[in-house]
Amino acid sequence: MNIRRWARAVRWYLRELTGEAEYDRHCDRHRRHHPLAPVPTRREYEVQRTLHRESHPQSRCC
Template sequence: MRLRQVLDGLRWYVREFTGEAEYDRYCERHRRNHPYAPVPTRREYERLRIQQQEAHPTSRCC
């Protein structure tokens, strides 16, 4: 039981670190707010995210 908790915690951390959990949250929010619209693929999501960052830059060094 304890090993399972450790592995679940490790899995959660890796998913947060790699951004995979962010895409899952986006899909959930998209389905909730736009139930009849198709959910963007991971590649489309990444493209949209990069476009958003370029259109609205926050603190950057360059």
């Protein structure tokens, strides 16, 4: 059973690290708020996210 817990933790970490979980959360939120609109593909989502980050820069301390 510890192996399953370890494997789940590694899977969760890798999904968070690669951004896969963020895309899944976005799709869930999109389906809730816009049920009739098509869900953007992963590529469309990445383009939208990049454009948003470029047009809304955040200051960083380092």
